[in-house]
Amino acid sequence: METYLFYILAVVTVIGTILAITEKHPVHAIVHLVTSFFSLAAIFFLLAAPLIAMFEVIIYAGAVMVLFMFVIMMLDPGRTDQAGRPGLRQWLLPAILGVIILVSIGVLAAGYVTAPHTSSAITVREFAVTLFRKYGVAIEIISMQLLFAVVGALYLGRRRAP
Amino acid sequence: MTATDLFIALPIILLAVGALVTLLVGAITRTTNIGIVIALAATLGAAFWLMQSPPTLPAPTLGLSAGGLSRLFGVFFCLLAAGVLCLSVAYNRERGISGEEYPSVLLFTTFGMLALASATNLLTLFLGLEAMSFGFYILVAIDLQRGVSGETGLKYLLPGALSTAFLAFGIALLYTVSGTLSLHELMQFTLTSGTPDPIALAGWGCLLAGLAFKLSLAPAHLWTPDVYQGAPAPVVAFLSGGSKAATILFLLLLLPQAVDVSALRIPLCALSLFSMMIGNCAALRQNHVRRLMAYSSIAQMGYVVLALLSGKSGGYQAAAFYAIAYGTISLAAFGAITVIERNGGGETLDDYRGVGSRQPFAAGVLALSLFALAGIPPTAGFTGKFLIFSAAIRSGEITLAVTGILLTAVSVYYYLRVVVALYFNHADNTEDTQPRSIPTAPEYAVLIAAATTILILGLWPGKLIELLSRA
Structure with missing residues (x-):
């Protein structure tokens, strides 16, 4: 099935x-x-x-x-x-x-x-433990990536010289 | 998080905090130099911290490791970033690249490389590589004053996104087969000595396709000349030295743990052969110095793949040696190009005529790094190529090794064309009309350090080879 x-x-x-x-x-x-x-x-x-x-x-x-x-x-x-x-x-x-x-x-x-x-x-508990204990570093790297995606978008989105 | 965890993770934390502080300081004051100083402090601090040996190799709870190879490449990435920062000061001032974003993104890129270097599972490895690529997507387009930079950024971003999709899909397939992301177990499951699982092979195919883009290997190389031409010169130094070395490290962390890599022989052979052929032959016809360097980097990466192919007989050490040597040579070459181009100097071979007498120091460093790329002793390029080809011959890859050696001989022609333009073809009447640009103190320091490293690695390579074989 x-x-x-x-x-x-x-x-x-x-x-x-x-x-x-x-x-x-x-x-x-x-x-x-x-x-x-x-x-x-x-x-x-x-x-x-x-x-x-x-x-x-x-x-x-x-x-x-x-x-x-x-x-x-x-x-x-x-x-x-x-x-x-x-x-x-x-x-x-x-x-x-x-x-x-x-x-x-x-x-x-x-x-x-x-x-x-x-x-x-x-369960949510198992998921959370695996995510934040075993792959905690990965979460931090992703958060840095998201931050710099914003930084890059803000910087590159500025008006360019003609 | 224990004290040991902190010890091992500290360089990465230092770079991340440095990047954030740079951003915050930029919000308070608009002087660019403070950002550069903070970034320099962070990279040098991380490099010095990595030089001491850790209490244990793997961090107990974090899934990071501080093995010999990781720390060696970590130091290399940090010093490379510091060198690029020093080179950027004067270049950015003259090109009008200001703001805290540049040092901050550069630190973030280094953070990605360091995370990649100390990864023990495939997820962290992939995220480190992606963090690094993310930084480069911003850095290659950072020069808002020039119209071409947006085009360059897009040309790097779109194939880059495609290669990321390939990498992620490959990792997912490998996870399907092995059920683990831990590097050692994953390699034991996916590349076994018998006939490997077809799904594992599909995963490796996707992974290699993604990595071929990052290394600019032949069928996935088309972005390289455009990005090398359009990006700011210090960024190209970092891209060429850092991102290639990080991608080689990605493979070096994976392949030596496999039981049997013979399943990957045919794709690696093809990538190596095509890269060497296309890179060297296309470089022969280039008149634009940066495009010439781009095609030469494609060819150089072909040699590295040849080394990876013959890993068991010393090829892994050769690949690691060549990654570091090539990174240093890139820093020297593009550092010299930075100095030469800083006053709006030309970019074609015609514009390089007579530079040898106008800017003797920069031209000398450029000539030295071109000799190194051509593999002429006593430079790091010669030692690296010698290690690669001897490993290839020992492992029985005679055809590829002979092709590689012949193509290296061909490559001498186009490297020497630049040297000839620098020194022998004097510009007709422009001897005194062009402004003399004198290198600044940081530029002198970086170029002298890089040139010395090239010579030391060529004359006394024993120390580094010993470090690599212990790692």
Whole structure:
């Protein structure tokens, strides 16, 4: 059962990502990417890592994508003529993908309660201990990287000489 | 965190704190020199701290190590960064690169290199490499006054992001096979003596593809000439010396722990052969000095891959030796180019005509480093090439070794073209019209130190080889 679900979700993830790359309209691309993130979250849940699944939805599909959306809105590409409601054809594929994910998540959630014999899920405590004890240095390096990403963006974003 | 942890992590902490303090001080005062002084203090402090031997090799709880190779390369990275800082002062003043960002980002880059050097698991190793690349993405585009710098930054950033994706995917595949990120166990699982797991091989393929970009090996080398041409000269010195040495160290921390590296022989052979051929042949046709140096660096990295290929018979020591030698030579060469270009001097071979009489000191150092790159004794380049080719012949890579030696002979032509332009082709009537730029005291110090190191490594290489074989 889990194997079938995994393959279905994997196909959805790959299709979602491919569509996100090939889609010309940035907002549509983001919607496809969110689809792909959601099915990825379901895969993480399937791998007994509910915490990662949660992070995937909250941080990636939620926060990061909203940020992307804001940036695109601010850098408005100026195609207001195309801002009308998209046709049925553009809705069709995301809708199918969304339905597949929803069904998979539903089946998974139903199965998870009735069959707890699958490999035990990683708790928040275990996750935190591994992350901050074993890979504490890695966390510090990443935090420095993020800081300098901001520094670099601020510096390079200054107005250049003509 | 125990006292031992602190002892081992202190150089890294020093650089990180230095980078942050530089940023904070920059918010208070706008004098650039304070930032440079803090950065110099941090790099030199870290270098001196790394020179003493630690109580234990691996840090008990941090997952960092202070092995001989790590500390040796750590000292090298810190001193290189200090040298680049000294070179940048006058260059940046004349190019109008001001602000605290430059020393701060430079410290952050060194922080990444040091984290890479002391890593014991693949995650820290990867993050160190990425922190370093991140710093370089900013540094190559730091000259906001020139329009070309934005283009240069983008040309480095986009392939760099792609190579990061390859590295991350490769590491994920290797983790899938071995179930661990610890370097020793991972290498034992993924490169076994029998037929290796196909997924592990796919992981190694991705890893090598990512590293080939960082080392500018032949099929992934196209960014090199543009970045070398467009970035500020001191940054190129750091990029050429530091990032290449760090990537070689990445491989040196991984490969010697494997049971059997014969599975990687064919891709490494191809990378080495293509880099040597394309680098040397393309450099023959260059008239722009920095592009010439870029193609020459591609060729030099081909020799290093040849050394890694013949690791078991002394090739790993040869690769480590050559990484350090090449870093020093890069510092000397691009330091001299910094001095020559500082007054708006030209960049093509025609502009270099007669520089030997106008700027004797810088031209002398440049000529010495070009001789070293060509592998002429008594310089570090000769010793390094001798170690590499003898290791290759001992391990039976005769074809590649012979090709490499022949191509080295070819390379003498284009290195000497620059020397000839410096000394023998006098500029027609521009003898006195061009301004004389006299090197400043820090530039003198760095260039003399680098040139002396090149000669010492060429004349008395025994000490460093001994250190490397113990590490």
